Amino acid sequence: MKLFRTRMKSHWKKKYAKGFKGHEPDSAQVEVELKKALVPGTVLEVGAGIGYFSDLMREWGYDVTQTDLVMGNQLDITREARGEFDNVVAIGVMHHIIDRDKFNTGLANIAAMAKQRVVLGVKLPSVRFKTRTRHSYRYSAMDYTDVLGSPVKVTACGYLSLLEWEVGTSA
DSSP states (O other): OHHHHHHHHHHHHHHHTTTSTTOOOOHHHHHHHHHHHOOSSEEEEETOTTTHHHHHHHHTTOEEEEEOSSSSSOOOTTTOOOSOEEEEEEESOGGGOOSHHHHHHHHHHHHHHEEEEEEEEEEOOOSSOOEEOSSOEEOOHHHHHHHHOSOSEEEEETTEEEEEEEOSOOO
8 A cells, every 4th residue: 555655646746746846735644634534434535536545544444435437436426416425525526627507516416415524625726716727627715615615624735725514413
């Protein structure tokens, strides 16, 4: 597992070296904050990709279901919500939804799937204004709060911010 984490850090550094030099996500901080954010029980990871965070959460003792539109078990959060999970996690996913209505629907569906906690790893350009990039939007903090309300915690981890919401009845 150590080798895999090293490769992921290397991937981040290569991918963002040109446009985000010095702003790579601090993966150690993301891991620490994610572990603190989760409540005991089940986890749905939306947009799990190669399963980096899913594997970590399983190591921590969580029952994890991972979905990704590209690899394996597919779930289009802009169209559907399936199941109920204690935690729903999406790290580096929401900025890929360019259509505003689909973004709002996706957030609402994420909240509908969570019984207790929503944790999003997002790129926040500013408090109020979204920014268009080559292949995505960086939605503002207000875009998230318009749908989910105020997060209970926001933690900066390099270019990512980890946002946490309590939904439903907390244990």
